[in-house]
Amino acid sequence: MLRRLVLRQALSTSRRYLSERSSRPPLLSKCASFTSQSQDQSTTFIEHSENDRDSPPAPVNMSIDRSGLYNPTEHSHEPTSDSELIKHLKSIIKFRGGPISVAEYMEEVLTNPKAGFYINRDVFGAEGDFITSPEVSQMFGEMIGVWTMCLWEQMGQPNKVNLVELGPGRGTLMADLLRGASKFKNFTDALNIRMVECSPTLQKLQYSNLKCMDEDSTSENGIKRTISMLAGAPISWHASLDQVPSGCPTIILAHEFYDALPVHQFQRASHGWCEKMIDVTDDSSFRFVLSPRPTPASLYLMKRCKWASSEEIEKLNHIEVCPTAMDLTHAIAKRISSDGGGALIIDYGLNGVVSDSLQAIRKHKFVDILDDPGTADLSAYVDFASIRQSAEEASENVSVHGPITQSQFLGSLGINFRVEALLQNCTEEQADSLRTGYWRLVGEGEAPFWEGPDEQVPIGMGTRYLAMSIVNKRQGVPAPFE
Numbered sequence: 047m048l049r050r051l052v053l054r055q056a057l058s059t060s061r062r063y064l065s066e067r068s069s070r071p072p073l074l075s076k077c078a079s080f081t082s083q084s085q086d087q088s089t090t091f092i093e094h095s096e097n098d099r100d101s102p103p104a105p106v107n108m109s110i111d112r113s114g115l116y117n118p119t120e121h122s123h124e125p126t127s128d129s130e131l132i133k134h135l136k137s138i139i140k141f142r143g144g145p146i147s148v149a150e151y152m153e154e155v156l157t158n159p160k161a162g163f164y165i166n167r168d169v170f171g172a173e174g175d176f177i178t179s180p181e182v183s184q185m186f187g188e189m190i191g192v193w194t195m196c197l198w199e200q201m202g203q204p205n206k207v208n209l210v211e212l213g214p215g216r217g218t219l220m221a222d223l224l225r226g227a228s229k230f231k232n233f234t235d236a237l238n239i240r241m242v243e244c245s246p247t248l249q250k251l252q253y254s255n256l257k258c259m260d261e262d263s264t265s266e267n268g269i270k271r272t273i274s275m276l277a278g279a280p281i282s283w284h285a286s287l288d289q290v291p292s293g294c295p296t297i298i299l300a301h302e303f304y305d306a307l308p309v310h311q312f313q314r315a316s317h318g319w320c321e322k323m324i325d326v327t328d329d330s331s332f333r334f335v336l337s338p339r340p341t342p343a344s345l346y347l348m349k350r351c352k353w354a355s356s357e358e359i360e361k362l363n364h365i366e367v368c369p370t371a372m373d374l375t376h377a378i379a380k381r382i383s384s385d386g387g388g389a390l391i392i393d394y395g396l397n398g399v400v401s402d403s404l405q406a407i408r409k410h411k412f413v414d415i416l417d418d419p420g421t422a423d424l425s426a427y428v429d430f431a432s433i434r435q436s437a438e439e440a441s442e443n444v445s446v447h448g449p450i451t452q453s454q455f456l457g458s459l460g461i462n463f464r465v466e467a468l469l470q471n472c473t474e475e476q477a478d479s480l481r482t483g484y485w486r487l488v489g490e491g492e493a494p495f496w497e498g499p500d501e502q503v504p505i506g507m508g509t510r511y512l513a514m515s516i517v518n519k520r521q522g523v524p525a526p527f528e
């Protein structure tokens with residue numbers, strides 16, 4: 047009953063909020079790209095033999111140009127067209143003396159501190175490579191705000207709560223959440239916002255979009271605070287969840303974070319499951335090879351297979367496992383168990399073993415995973431069943447709810463009321479943008495009302511994206527997973 051009251055109160059906040067803010071302009075949607083799980087990557091797999099590297103080099107005929115001996119020109123043995131990241135990846139493979147896992151490749155490509163895909167630029171929106179739900183419509187962040195306030199209510203309205211966002215992108219979700227919640231002073235006064243972000247460029251963008259200011263004076267413990275003026279709440283940045291101080295009730299949001307975590311890929315071969323690795327060919331390009339023997343990640347494969355039925359595994363020739371996701375979920379569950387609160391994970395994925403989903407997107411188009419690494423996003427389907435298992439294994443004090451579809455999640459939280467309220471006070475152009483955004487968030491397939499160019503038809507993310515929640519059992523069942 048109390049929960050329903052909070053929900054209603056939060057929805058009425060959303061309505062009040064309408065008159066104070068105009069809608070954001072329309073943006074291209076990334077989900078238009080997600081037309082199938084498995085893309086044809088035209089990949090050739092080569093069974094890797096450890097002898098490849100040990101065989102003696104073929105004899106080479108050399109002629110020597112002596113004219114430059116007194117003033118030799120600078121040269122490199124690497125092809126000059128290689129980017130810093132490609133050189134780095136090749137040097138890891140060279141000095142390791144063998145291929146690297148797909149997970150190591152993915153981690154370097156996305157988050158290498160110097161040249162990773164996310165590190166030096168804004169990759170979102172029409173000018174970037176893809177678009178996410180918070181960028182599609184303000185309603186997404188507002189609905190996550192409703193969910194967060196409901197959970198805070200269920201937690202007994204603690205007067206201090208860590209609101210952690212993992213991988214906040216441009217900070218748009220958090221900005222919409224805070225704007226929507228700004229009328230609920232008790233809630234916003236309790237917030238300590240913690241952004242877990244590896245990209246310095248995105249951290250700066252988040253600082254700006256959340257209207258942050260550094261306080262002049264230092265606080266009691268001698269630390270200078272930064273405040274988001276959207277809610278008057280302190281905000282800080284952390285490289286990982288481990289670095290967020292514990293001991294305070296915690297709410298964790300992870301939207302499109304898990305899909306960026308590095309996956310290991312395994313392929314069924316005549317002699318059992320082999321890990322797919324990445325090597326460099328003689329002509330200096332990347333290629334996939336199969337490991338000849340079990341790799342350390344094979345332990346995670348075995349663990350994942352134990353959580354599945356033999357029928358589920360038997361029909362697969364490829365399996366992806368994400369140890370980082372398992373470990374992160376373990377840490378989330380432990381944190382929620384000790385500090386109270388809950389987590390919300392929204393991503394595209396499956397409630398079961400994921401087969402062969404890793405994909406690369408550049409400028410809103412699929413490209414080969416091995417093509418010009420660092421210039422395209424790499425992402426993989428999230429294995430929600432393994433998140434459930436990891437959380438339940440980590441602590442008896444947490445319960446796991448869902449996954450339910452994004453459409454069910456947003457619908458039950460009242461997105462229909464919100465869009466109707468927004469539509470009552472907007473221009474024709476804003477109304478078109480709202481309808482398109484609404485469809486993208488909750489629809490399935492192509493929007494039936496679309497009259498614009500075929501190639502821009504909005505594609506619904508409503509059933510492809512799933513929502514799951516992990517909460518401390520003290521909090522009961524979180525809305526809207528009842």
Ligand SMILES: C[S@@+](CC[C@H](N)C(=O)[O-])C[C@H]1O[C@@H](n2cnc3c(N)ncnc32)[C@H](O)[C@@H]1O
Binds near residue numbers: 215219
């Ligand atoms: C796909 S984007 C999603 C952004 C945002 N949540 C949204 O929905 O618009 C992934 C985000 O996670 C961050 N990220 C990826 N890997 C990370 C890691 N290992 N540690 C911290 N942040 C990471 C990226 O920089 C980016 O902000």
